[in-house]
Amino acid sequence: MKPWVIEPLSSPEEINAVLVVEEASFSNPWSREMYLAELENKGISFCFVAKDDNGRVAGFCSFWLVLDELHINNLAVLPEFRRAGVAASLLGRVIKEGTALGAQRATLEVRRSNDAARLLYERFGFSIASVRRAYYTKPVEDALILCRENLGHAHQPP
Numbered sequence: 001m002k003p004w005v006i007e008p009l010s011s012p013e014e015i016n017a018v019l020v021v022e023e024a025s026f027s028n029p030w031s032r033e034m035y036l037a038e039l040e041n042k043g044i045s046f047c048f049v050a051k052d053d054n055g056r057v058a059g060f061c062s063f064w065l066v067l068d069e070l071h072i073n074n075l076a077v078l079p080e081f082r083r084a085g086v087a088a089s090l091l092g093r094v095i096k097e098g099t100a101l102g103a104q105r106a107t108l109e110v111r112r113s114n115d116a117a118r119l120l121y122e123r124f125g126f127s128i129a130s131v132r133r134a135y136y137t138k139p140v141e142d143a144l145i146l147c148r149e150n151l152g153h154a155h156q157p158p
């Protein structure tokens, strides 16, 4: 599979590319102001982008590191780059970075109907920890809280 270049989001200009991915992927996309605030929140808020050979941003993953927990806020890939391993590369890198910074577990929320994301996270060892009823809007839907413990131990995908 193509080796995507995974790098930390490094500048306010790169936020433009992340916003394009957000808008193509979510019904409630995060705004520029939200990302600018995240960039300022150093040591807690992190964002990695995946680029192709030409430096085009294909996807991104943002997360918070709070004590020993890595919380994935957003993970998305431009539609034309999907099913090419971008999200898997991002997730692998984010787990590695979080683990190196002391994370023991990872958590995230996902729409119940989001089969693509649920299958991806399952492959990375996540399982359902709880449900938040009607958590999402546009459309209203339950969130599944997924968790993976023992981040430092290699997970063997099925």
Ligand SMILES: CC(C)(COP(=O)(O)OP(=O)(O)OC[C@H]1O[C@@H](n2cnc3c(N)ncnc32)[C@H](O)[C@@H]1OP(=O)(O)O)[C@@H](O)C(=O)NCCC(=O)NCCS
Binding pocket: 025, 026, 059, 074, 075, 076, 077, 078, 081, 082, 083, 084, 085, 086, 087, 088, 089, 108, 109, 110, 111, 114, 115, 116, 117, 119, 120, 121, 123
């Ligand atoms: C979910 C998403 C991030 C996956 O990105 P991606 O780069 O296409 O995923 P990858 O190519 O790395 O897929 C890795 C594995 O995840 C699973 N997977 C990903 N997309 C899938 C799909 N549409 N259907 C079934 N399985 C899927 C497969 O197991 C896949 O491995 P395989 O291709 O060898 O079968 C992408 O579909 C997306 O951006 N969706 C909209 C935003 C979103 O829902 N984000 C998640 C919020 S929690």
